[in-house]
Amino acid sequence: MDENKSKALSFKGFAYLNVDHQVVAWGVYRGVLVSAQAAGTPPKCPVSVMFAGIVQSQNNARFQNELLIDAVRAQRYPQQMSRLAGMYFLEDLAQADKATAWGGHFRQENIVELEVHPVGIPARVDSNWITYAKVDGDGRLDQTDLSWVERYWSGQPFRNPPVWETIVHGRAVVFGTGLRKRAYDVIANAFPNALDMLEISRLAAAVGSDLGQTAAWVTQMNPTTFRLAYYLDMREANDPEFLKRLAAHDGPKNVRDLAPGKETFGVPDFRSYGCEFTVSRQLSSSGSAYIPAIHRTANGI
Numbered sequence: 087m088d089e090n091k092s093k094a095l096s097f098k099g100f101a102y103l104n105v106d107h108q109v110v111a112w113g114v115y116r117g118v119l120v121s122a123q124a125a126g127t128p129p130k131c132p133v134s135v136m137f138a139g140i141v142q143s144q145n146n147a148r149f150q151n152e153l154l155i156d157a158v159r160a161q162r163y164p165q166q167m168s169r170l171a172g173m174y175f176l177e178d179l180a181q182a183d184k185a186t187a188w189g190g191h192f193r194q195e196n197i198v199e200l201e202v203h204p205v206g207i208p209a210r211v212d213s214n215w216i217t218y219a220k221v222d223g224d225g226r227l228d229q230t231d232l233s234w235v236e237r238y239w240s241g242q243p244f245r246n247p248p249v250w251e252t253i254v255h256g257r258a259v260v261f262g263t264g265l266r267k268r269a270y271d272v273i274a275n276a277f278p279n280a281l282d283m284l285e286i287s288r289l290a291a292a293v294g295s296d297l298g299q300t301a302a303w304v305t306q307m308n309p310t311t312f313r314l315a316y317y318l319d320m321r322e323a324n325d326p327e328f329l330k331r332l333a334a335h336d337g338p339k340n341v342r343d344l345a346p347g348k349e350t351f352g353v354p355d356f357r358s359y360g361c362e363f364t365v366s367r368q369l370s371s372s373g374s375a376y377i378p379a380i381h382r383t384a385n386g387i
């Protein structure tokens with residue numbers, strides 16, 4: 087995309103970021119969040135943190151619901167950004183306040199403002215379609231009438247006051263220091279030996295590089311087994327242009343964490359967020375179709 091056009095699409099948004107999740111904390115302190123498909127296309131790109139969380143927790147109801155919703159998008163609205171790959175942002179504080187009703191990490195202490203830089207046209211949708219969708223006792227969508235999914239992807243408002251969110255491929259710069267300080271404490275407590283890599287990652291983000299960004303990848307190990315694991319993006323580690331920009335950066339540096347004299351950089355251990363798993367086919371609740379289901383076989387990969 088033309089750089090000027092990309093800048094024109096940039097906007098301010100809000101998000102609830104769960105910095106108790108160490109992978110999220112790493113990205114928040116780093117200062118720039120990167121969507122799964124910001125620098126690639128399937129299958130040669132990471133999966134989103136949301137998708138990785140669904141796999142790691144073996145949340146098959148959520149997994150099957152998201153596949154159904156995305157199937158409608160792919161067939162009827164292929165130009166829209168997939169929920170399975172994008173990042174989510176709320177338009178303003180009023181919309182963000184409504185999202186606290188979702189529970190979980192959607193708490194005021196986790197909200198942050200960001201400057202969002204999309205790659206492509208974002209999808210603006212009313213999340214209430216999903217919040218109030220009819221589900222069975224296991225939390226799976228009622229498949230007898232999924233016509234509402236088309237209204238969701240077409241951007242129509244729900245009958246209640248809408249809660250508009252924007253689904254984006256791209257990058258988002260984290261504003262403020264409050265949440266970033268909490269994120270730093272999480273990483274410092276969990277991986278004190280990796281603070282030098284964290285600081286290099288933060289400086290890389292400041293000079294426009296994805297170096298040090300952590301992302302989840304799903305790899306097929308054999309015909310029946312897959313592995314979910316997190317990796318650091320180190321593709322530019324020896325790139326002369328990146329190293330030149332990094333050396334010329336005159337912003338603040340945490341010299342203490344850079345640990346002069348240390349022989350090697352430390353790295354965070356995100357294996358507890360990974361797993362090995364298989365995928366089978368299960369009959370849908372309506373009995374009309376087979377839907378993939380996740381079966382975790384090993385943790386901490």
